[in-house]
Amino acid sequence: MTRRHKVSVVTPVFNGARYLAEAIESVLSQTYPHWEYVIVDNCSTDRTLALARHYAARDSRIRVVCTSPHLPIMQHWNRALGLIAPDTVYTKELHADDLLMPDCLAAMVDIMDHHPKVALVSSLILYGSTIQHLGAPPTAPVLDGHEVIRRTLLGKWYLFGSPSSFMVRTAAARRLGYRFYDERLRHSDVDACYRLLEHNDFGFIHKVLSATRTHPGSITSNFTVSFSTIALEHFCFLMHYGPRYFDEETFQREYRIARRHYRRQFARRFVGGGGKRYLRFHRRHLAQFGYELGANDALAGALSEIALSLIDARHAARSIRKLKTLTVDHLRGRVPRQAGRTGDPDMMSTHGSHELPSFSTNAAGHDTSPLER
Secondary structure, eight states, X not given: OOOOOOEEEEEEESSOHHHHHHHXXXXXXXXXXXXXXXXXXXXXXXXXXXXXXXXXXXXXXEEEEEOSSOOOHHHHHHHHHTTSOTTOSEEEEXXXXXXXXXXXXXXXXXXXXXXXXXXXXXXXXXXXXXXXXXXXXXXXXXXXXXXXXXXXXXXXXXXXXXXXXXXXXXXHHHHTOSOSSOTTOTTHHHHHHHHHHTSSEEEEEEEEEEEEOOOTTSTIIIIIHHTTHHHHHHHHHHHHHXXXXXXXXXXXXXXXXXXXXXXXXXXXXXXXXXXXXXXXXXXXXXXXXXXXXXXXXXXXXXXXXXXXXXXXXXXXXXXXXXXXXXHHHHHTTOSOOOTTTTSXXXXXXXXXXXXXXXXXXXXXXXXXXXXXX
């Protein structure tokens, strides 16, 4: 008889009462019964804790942990992962405003059970009203980890999704250290996936197994857009991981492309009202990867944006619309502030932890990072 491996589902939450019940119900509806569900509250001030305890009283597999003090988001995610059962084999994170389809755990456990080298598995995602990850290769359920890293760095694939859409092999995650998420990074889940795949394979299921909400209060809708963090960290990840997975010629070509794209994004947002906070955030972030942001970057980005707009009318129209939106948002005060200053205290701390090693990869491709494994 096949052993039924235990899955830990974990929800780190802060003021998530609006959607939490639906998330919990989606776990209760799983066809795979061998799970524990750990809901870790980050000093919520709404009905989150009462709602979680209500469900825990109904099902002994649900465990509620009330933590203190309140932590920035990435630190809280790490704290939550540290509270799962020691004997769990697979870990599935679920954010309070997301949902799992009924066969999510069963399908992902099946892939992991049959492929011991797979440490990370994801699937198609219902993101708002659209299905994402349709570009995934249709033939094989298991992909070489290094190939997934390469294609993701090239921008050809993005199969990871968010933490709500992937499952990890717990032992592999624990080998990364007691901080699964690097607390200095905005998209530390992407970095965690890269680190997992350095020595493991990737599983992918061609079926929608999770749903991610899009709403005005979501992290992606606010800080990520206002501070151009996707373009910023894609450039940073290419600098850090690129030299390991590309030959020198390929790395230099992709480095130039990623830098040009990043500079355009930076210049557009800076002109659109990003201001000193935007500039400080980008300078501090890039410095962790050994890159010094200067006036030349802004100038090169602006010239590149102008040149592209002159030869591509559709790009010009899109840029003007984005610039108008960003400027209006800035004037109306919609741009969120950084954590640790005057903004939402649950936003990621951009300072992170001083105990973590620094990144340093120069443009020539020489990786000096102490994170090398």
